[in-house]
Amino acid sequence: MPAEGVNTQKELNPLANAERQFEEAAARLNLPPGVKEFIKRPRRVTIQSLPVQMDDGSIRVFTGYRVQHSIIRGPAKGGIRYHPGVTLEEVEALAAWMTWKCAVVNIPFGGGKGGIVCEPDKLSKTELERLTRRYAADLSDLFGPESDVPAPDVNTNEQVMAWIVDTYSMHERRTEYAVVTGKPLEVGGSAGRREATGRGVLFCVREACEHLKRPLRGATVAVQGFGNVGSVSADLMAKDGARIVAVSDVTGGVQNPEGLDVPALIRYAADHRGVKGFPAGKPLTTSIVEHGCDILVPAALENVITADNAERVRARIVAEGANGPTTPDADRVLQKKGLFVIPDILCNSGGVTVSYFEWVQNRMGLYWPEAEVNQRLEHTMVHAFRDVLAKSLEHHVDMRVAAFMVAIERVVKVIMLRGVYA
Structure with missing residues (x-):
């Protein structure tokens, strides 16, 4: 299997993708x-x-x-x-x-x-x-x-x-x-910051499973990218009862239909600088985005799911732990297939949320215990997910368009209140 995250196509333009996503929401x-x-x-x-x-x-x-x-x-x-x-x-x-x-x-x-x-x-x-x-x-x-x-x-x-x-x-x-x-x-760091992005992915996946009436316990999960975000989200979902059946990174991939031992895989990846060769699993022979699973978590770099491979994505839920992992053309394919995509600007926002908490704690000179940080993070992520879901249902649009609509409206509201200094 080729190393994950290596783009063999002509380079895709993330700025053009970001602008297309913005324009689609702004037009509404x-x-x-x-x-x-x-x-x-x-x-x-x-x-x-x-x-x-x-x-x-x-x-x-x-x-x-x-x-x-x-x-x-x-x-x-x-x-x-x-x-x-x-x-x-x-x-x-x-x-x-x-x-x-x-x-x-x-x-x-x-x-x-x-x-x-x-x-x-x-x-x-x-x-x-x-x-x-x-x-x-x-x-x-x-x-x-x-x-x-x-x-x-x-x-x-x-x-x-x-x-x-x-x-x-x-x-x-x-x-x-x-x-x-x-x-x-x-x-001056905050407790819970390192795990925050992966923990936010978990909270979004929980909400998606509840919305779709599909239990997370027993669900199969494939994780593309096993750095901070991928490893933490895999570990937390496994603790919630999901089976992590495949993981990949830049070195290669590993699979086990019965479920990988995530803590052991984390230790192995740290010692061997990658997941390739993990003894308690078999090598992946195809791209992980095409692996059969209930939940796919792309958690590496941009442009992993493209128009060339989107038809072969077999997951029911795509939880974007990375920034820009799905191109706009691929997005259309996933929506036509009926997949539930939790967009990056929502799904991986746990990191910036706890960064905000860290900034607040630095400014106050008062630091919160990890349990309080995690509780505040869950509150923020759950409310954000439900705001986006409500917008999606109200306007009959997918979750990405809905997330951009929510975000754009909030930015514009501040502009209209502040005015333009000129």
Whole structure:
């Protein structure tokens, strides 16, 4: 089986996909003249050349991006990814999705995203630190608790966030934990943050199962991508009684129709840097998106379900743990097949929700126990799901269009109340 997440087609454009999703929902709303264009365009786009001294003394220049799509509802919010395939269009799309994601769960943030074109696994820890600090220093006038609040994303983690906190704090001459989220607990992080995105996927899947009158206990689940989101959602769904029958990542895939031992698989993947070769399962011989299951969780990168493979998706529920895993053309196929798709801007919003909780705790200087964080997260996710479902039923549209309609309406409402300063 080819490694999951490797796109063998001509590169698909995430920005075009994001704009198509926006346009489809916006066309159903009676938006005031000019407002649609205002909320569609990014507020600010920053491109950086980042010179970094490598361990051998040479200088290497990396390209970095930071896009603020919107600050209408609050500070720009969105992660930073380190990946060789990062492009400006990808970052613009992800920033826009963050605007709609924050609005769907009704937290007071706008949308932002960042990225650096690099291969982090080929950099030493000291080189990675210097690159991170250079990026943070270059954007220190843009970042801030009330202006732009980054977080981890693909190939970034708590340690990277701690370096950004320190760099920003040195420039400000004071310690400022609220400048980023997804930090270590010792540096102002929140209990439950690491598991939040995967836990949010679980809450959405529970609600979908209840709506469809299909029990989660005993349901079969396939998970594409076994990083933070995929592993946590698989573990939590297994604890709810689901059978995780297939898992894949960049190294390959593994299946067991009786159900994989998820905790053992998590340990194996950590030790072997992937799921390939897990002894308590058999290798996958086809793409995991085509695997027979009740629930499919794409939890890796964009453009996994395309027009080329959507007809072969056999799940009843698709829970989008990743950003942009389904192209608009594939979406139409899935809807015609009668699949229930929980869109990314709803399904994977648990991470940004607990990022908001972390930001609030930093601002208050008061920290909540994990049980309280999880309770608040469930309350937020369940209400968001039900808001979107109600919009879907009211307007006879799929859940993705409904989620965008909910989000756009909330952003536009704030614009109409605030007015346009000119």
